[in-house]
Amino acid sequence: MLEEQAKSYDFSFMMIATIIFFLCFFLSSVDLQLGMALGLFAIFGIIRYRTDAMPVREMTFLFLMIALSLINALIPLCLELGLVNIIFVVMPLIIEGTRKGSRKEFKVVYNNIENLNKSNRSKLKRELQEKLHIKIAHIRIDKIDMVNNKAILTVTID
Amino acid sequence: MVNLDTGIIGLVIHFAINVISCALITYVVYVRRAGKEL
Numbered sequence: 416m417l418e419e420q421a422k423s424y425d426f427s428f429m430m431i432a433t434i435i436f437f438l439c440f441f442l443s444s445v446d447l448q449l450g451m452a453l454g455l456f457a458i459f460g461i462i463r464y465r466t467d468a469m470p471v472r473e474m475t476f477l478f479l480m481i482a483l484s485l486i487n488a489l490i491p492l493c494l495e496l497g498l499v500n501i502i503f504v505v506m507p508l509i510i511e512g513t514r515k516g517s518r519k520e521f522k523v524v525y526n527n528i529e530n531l532n533k534s535n536r537s538k539l540k541r542e543l544q545e546k547l548h549i550k551i552a553h554i555r556i557d558k559i560d561m562v563n564n565k566a567i568l569t570v571t572i573d
Numbered sequence: 574m575v576n577l578d579t580g581i582i583g584l585v586i587h588f589a590i591n592v593i594s595c596a597l598i599t600y601v602v603y604v605r606r607a608g609k610e611l
Binding site: 424425428429432433436440476479480483484487488491492496497500503504507508511 | 583584586587588590591592593594595596597598599600601602603604
């Protein structure tokens, strides 16, 4: 996912975290069952997010924010609270750090089929890298059009 | 209306912890990782 796309979610994450925090913090002092309040929030808030297709990863981060805000709002200030916060920050950091970056693929229409020859593969890779200014991990030939001297390639980048 | 157990200082401390943790998760883990993917 592009950084611009990721930044479109950062506002939602931060605002939902703030909303949940204050909702839980103040509702804990009011004589109203928190379960009911959260149920109402789920109906009017979270389900609404499902209308726009939200990736699983983003949904996980959203639930992480909700859970963290809930804990911060309801648990009194103690060592455990600090520990929970550290775990919530460090866990995704470790998992994301160890996870190998998901590779991206895209299709390229290539017009010089002589370079598709096995002996010219390095030349083809170099040419595409220079033209597209990206580091190519793998090139796969999908289709070769001998009549029009064109080929469709699937380029995988790191 | 502030929770009597914690008071206004408690609210501020809890909110600060929440904002710091959420900001770290959002900007250090989520946005930075997404930027690295392409």
